[in-house]
Amino acid sequence: MTIPDTTSGILIEAEEFDDFGGWVLDSQFEHEMGSPYLLAHGLGEPVADAGTTIDVDQPGSYRVWVRAKDWVPGHHPGRFTLTIGDTTLDTEFGANDRDWSWQDAGVVDLPGGATSLVLHDLTGFDGRCDAIYLGRDDTAPVDGADEAARSWRRKLRGLPEEPVEAGAFDVIVVGGGVTGAAATLTAARLGCRVALVHARPYLGGNASVEIGLSPRGERGPTVDELSDRSPDGDLVAISVLRAEPTATVLLEHTVYHVVMDGDRIAAVDARDARSGREVRLRAPLFIDCTGTALLGLQAGAQTLFGQEARGDFDEGLAPEQGDEMHHGNTVFFRTRMADEPVPFPEVPWAIEVAKNYSNLSGQLDRPGIENGIGPVVIDPDETPDPTIRRR
Numbered sequence: 001m002t003i004p005d006t007t008s009g010i011l012i013e014a015e016e017f018d019d020f021g022g023w024v025l026d027s028q029f030e031h032e033m034g035s036p037y038l039l040a041h042g043l044g045e046p047v048a049d050a051g052t053t054i055d056v057d058q059p060g061s062y063r064v065w066v067r068a069k070d071w072v073p074g075h076h077p078g079r080f081t082l083t084i085g086d087t088t089l090d091t092e093f094g095a096n097d098r099d100w101s102w103q104d105a106g107v108v109d110l111p112g113g114a115t116s117l118v119l120h121d122l123t124g125f126d127g128r129c130d131a132i133y134l135g136r137d138d139t140a141p142v143d144g145a146d147e148a149a150r151s152w153r154r155k156l157r158g159l160p161e162e163p164v165e166a167g168a169f170d171v172i173v174v175g176g177g178v179t180g181a182a183a184t185l186t187a188a189r190l191g192c193r194v195a196l197v198h199a200r201p202y203l204g205g206n207a208s209v210e211i212g213l214s215p216r217g218e219r220g221p222t223v224d225e226l227s228d229r230s231p232d233g234d235l236v237a238i239s240v241l242r243a244e245p246t247a248t249v250l251l252e253h254t255v256y257h258v259v260m261d262g263d264r265i266a267a268v269d270a271r272d273a274r275s276g277r278e279v280r281l282r283a284p285l286f287i288d289c290t291g292t293a294l295l296g297l298q299a300g301a302q303t304l305f306g307q308e309a310r311g312d313f314d315e316g317l318a319p320e321q322g323d324e325m326h327h328g329n330t331v332f333f334r335t336r337m338a339d340e341p342v343p344f345p346e347v348p349w350a351i352e353v354a355k356n357y358s359n360l361s362g363q364l365d366r367p368g369i370e371n372g373i374g375p376v377v378i379d380p381d382e383t384p385d386p387t388i389r390r391r
């Protein structure tokens, strides 16, 4: 891993580690907390170590800072340690009763040259590591998600201050849920040069292999074509779009800024979750498929909240009167019967929910199967069965 060694210190972003071990990359909250980060999601079983090797140009004393989050102050469920070279630091990270913050872990002497870094999960309960900073003096690293923090990170990572021009298209789609994939496919088949910019590693949004809520109800041929699944559970959308010569798909790129020309969007700026590189993409036409109208909001467009009345847009299926109804926040889960009792770890910070969720108050006609069987989970030691197709 090549990390710029600046005069002030060395910044190592967790998402740039060579080996994530059992940790996973989470880039969903960078708007709020400033960066993608590594998450140790082990359901109570500590996950395998993440590791990397950096080159330290200047031998000497370094103050070590780790940006972590104590997600349940008072209980500290997500704790981890850091080993630099042969030294495991005494500090347990994620245990300081604070939201995202840089934790000072004292001073280490580094001999220079190749130096290994290892994140060791202690709990399996969602420890979070954003970055490690090795400072040559006692100046605290810059915290937050604002432009000052981003600019500080860019400088330490050796990235340009302005996004790099990455091409002009006829149309740009932001957000690769089923709607975004369908818009991209349609545009490509109309002969447009189209770019799809999507924040996640998999297409599909709520229907992706990461979540698994397959579209139901009226689907149509385009949605059908995109939402069949490969044996690994991923939607076939990615291979369908990659087969289109005029379509470009950028995965793990989050649009964070729109460039306006008067009251029109001229370009969008997107950031690569792993490298932090920022690109600018231009088009005369943009389609907002973010699921949250983010593009429209950033462009200052008028937005609606709730359900509009039937008469507003002459929509036969809309309610007669408008209201503020909208989708709530949902924890989506599936259950299955086990052959024997399943142990459950102690979770003293959790809120006890002792209701009967077997029929969800009549929301489902056929409890347990109404949402389909969910994404396929393949045992890595097993050869996938190519005949399996699931929706």
Ligand SMILES: Cc1cc2nc3c(=O)[nH]c(=O)nc-3n(C[C@H](O)[C@H](O)[C@H](O)COP(=O)(O)OP(=O)(O)OC[C@H]3O[C@@H](n4cnc5c(N)ncnc54)[C@H](O)[C@@H]3O)c2cc1C
Residues within 6 Å of the ligand: 174, 175, 176, 177, 178, 179, 180, 197, 198, 199, 200, 204, 205, 206, 207, 213, 214, 215, 216, 217, 253, 254, 255, 256, 289, 290, 291, 292, 294, 330, 332
């Ligand atoms: C619990 C639950 C149950 C549901 N049940 C059903 C059902 O049974 N049947 C049904 O038809 N519908 C159901 N829905 C609704 C359905 O999931 C949504 O209508 C559908 O997902 C909307 O698709 P979308 O492509 O607009 O948005 P999403 O599926 O949300 O996809 C948007 C994608 O855009 C990406 N994105 C967001 N911002 C950016 C950015 N700045 N840059 C790049 N990418 C970005 C996101 O990461 C996301 O992957 C349910 C929804 C939920 C939450």
